[in-house]
Amino acid sequence: MGQSITRNAKIPIGKSKEESQKLLDQTAAALAVMESGPLNFSGIEDITRILDSAVSGTLLTVGELCAVRRTLRAARAVLERLKDSGDCSERYAPLLEILQNCSFEIELEKKVGFCIDCNLSKILDRASEDLEVIRSERKRNMENLDRLLKRISAHIFKAGGIDKPLVTKRRSRLCVGVRASHRYLIPDGVVLNVSSSGVTYFMEPGEAVELNNLEVMLSDSEKAEEISHFELPYI
Known part of the structure; x- marks a missing residue:
């Protein structure tokens, strides 16, 4: 100064x-x-x-x-x-x-x-009780979502639908990779994205929709709580 x-x-x-x-x-x-x-x-x-x-x-x-x-x-x-x-x-x-x-x-x-x-x-979680609760719920939900998608991806791999199990994120939602030729392995899935070669589809299985929706909601709630807790107009 x-x-x-x-x-x-x-x-x-x-x-x-x-x-x-x-x-x-x-x-x-x-x-x-x-x-x-x-x-x-x-x-x-x-x-x-x-x-x-x-x-x-x-x-x-x-x-x-x-x-x-x-x-x-x-x-x-x-x-x-x-x-x-x-x-x-x-x-x-x-x-x-x-x-x-x-x-x-x-x-x-x-x-x-x-x-x-x-x-x-x-x-930190201790910044507020609400933030601690939201983060705890989000962690638990993500563990369930990750476990589900790993199980589905392993099934796709065993069926020859991908070179190796692939869990990734597209359009802010967790999904699995699958060859375009094997998309039938996820009959109720939604295509979120396609690789540049068109060979691989990134799909959200129907079982993951609710968990992904909850993740988006909790992520938004976490950000909102962080912002509201640090509005410091008296600085």
Whole structure:
């Protein structure tokens, strides 16, 4: 953020003698800090664009929420480092004054940390009870769907209808591969796609329709719950 201000020549200039002196004191304090040993600013990012997006009502991504959390944690750590500087803390007073007037949104930081694994960029099940239930149901449904299609694909393979068992996804639905000449092996199936050569059909067996419908519904519900849980207009 400081580098951006410098590059854009937006360094503040005092409008009065008192204000200019205050800015000089802050600069002197910053130099004193650097002379005593570098502070760790590695976790502080320029989140101006992210905050502007949040204020405008745009939904933040998981990565953006994690960037906000990292910046809040790192900025608070800088404050604690300056406060623990002993006799030097008086020299840093102009900087401490700035930081102590900042809002570090501790509750927001804790909420993001509780609900998101920022190392994996993944919203955790514990983010909400509804999300945990939806994901549990989805996992169970997918296990049933996968087991069914593997059984059907193995049957097709044994009947000579495919070179090797093939369970794949087409048009957001799980299906099985079968030679066009052997599509009769799935009498109640729906053709979702055809290979570029026309040799292989990708078919959804009738037994899988209900399970696939449930997967689509649960997937949509999961996304909706994730979005609703992270609407943070107060950022």
